[in-house]
Amino acid sequence: VRPRSSCPVNFVLETVGDRWSLLIIRDIVRYEKHTCGEFLNSDEKISANILADRLSRLVQAGILRKTPNPSDKRKDIYKLAQKGVDLCSMMLGMILWGVRYGYHIDKYYTAILPLVKKDKQGNVRSRMEEISDLAGP
Amino acid sequence: VRPRSSCPVNFVLETVGDRWSLLIIRDIVRYEKHTCGEFLNSDEKISANILADRLSRLVQAGILRKTPNPSDKRKDIYKLAQKGVDLCSMMLGMILWGVRYGYHIDKYYTAILPLVKKDKQGNVRSRMEEISDLAGP
Numbered sequence: 320v321r322p323r324s325s326c327p328v329n330f331v332l333e334t335v336g337d338r339w340s341l342l343i344i345r346d347i348v349r350y351e352k353h354t355c356g357e358f359l360n361s362d363e364k365i366s367a368n369i370l371a372d373r374l375s376r377l378v379q380a381g382i383l384r385k386t387p388n389p390s391d392k393r394k395d396i397y398k399l400a401q402k403g404v405d406l407c408s409m410m411l412g413m414i415l416w417g418v419r420y421g422y423h424i425d426k427y428y429t430a431i432l433p434l435v436k437k438d439k440q441g442n443v444r445s446r447m448e449e450i451s452d453l454a455g456p
Numbered sequence: 457v458r459p460r461s462s463c464p465v466n467f468v469l470e471t472v473g474d475r476w477s478l479l480i481i482r483d484i485v486r487y488e489k490h491t492c493g494e495f496l497n498s499d500e501k502i503s504a505n506i507l508a509d510r511l512s513r514l515v516q517a518g519i520l521r522k523t524p525n526p527s528d529k530r531k532d533i534y535k536l537a538q539k540g541v542d543l544c545s546m547m548l549g550m551i552l553w554g555v556r557y558g559y560h561i562d563k564y565y566t567a568i569l570p571l572v573k574k575d576k577q578g579n580v581r582s583r584m585e586e587i588s589d590l591a592g593p
Contacts, residue, residue: 326479327555328478328547341469417464
């Protein structure tokens with residue numbers, strides 16, 4: 320599919336800009352969920368057919384990797400590929416805005432934020448340096 | 457409308473997590489566009505009815521401010537409220553990921569990235585400090 324434009328913001332929106340994809344990534348990062356059954360069980364109650372569609376798109380986009388579950392071949396395991404790990408800086412930005420302006424904020428998030436901050440600050444900074452190199456002087 | 461969950465990632469997705477809202481914010485920040493006519497003219501070709509819906513939602517959410525155009529009363533002017541300005545850290549994260557993984561990247565973005573970086577790095581850092589204070593020791 321040809322992107323609607325050459326804008327990187329649009330590229331992200333076309334790749335993960337729906338109301339569900341980033342919740343799957345959150346489930347993996349925050350809750351260490353890895354199977355369809357676990358994703359279906361989250362508070363936002365994704366439907367089975369939307370979940371199947373989004374998992375397949377995310378694998379197709381190289382954001383998730385799908386591997387067979389060694390203990391039960393019917394249950395595939397989904398993990399983040401590097402391209403998915405690299406979404407975490409952006410998601411940190413989302414969390415910060417969500418915590419600032421959201422009316423219903425999960426206390427657990429507030430509690431883990433210092434850790435997220437500690438871990439991701441380096442991530443954000445190194446990404447900025449990479450991009451700065453890419454962009455030239 | 458009651459949010460689907462108390463997760464801040466979900467809160468952001470429910471507020472601006474569609475394929476168009478952040479493009480309007482990009483148009484304002486990057487291209488200094490402020491009127492419907494200008495938004496309709498962007499590369500992604502938003503339709504007039506989706507644009508009207510998203511502008512109304514973004515004003516309702518306190519992300520945009522709508523003011524009458526002094527020179528032409530039929531053309532309202534849309535600007536970012538503080539809540540919208542505060543989305544820029546997250547959008548910087550999107551740009552960085554989009555530039556890293558996008559196939560079609562606008563050269564202009566690459567050229568302005570060092571400036572964006574310079575401006576937004578402080579923004580990201582101060583937001584992190586605020587949240588860290590909020591989260592407690």
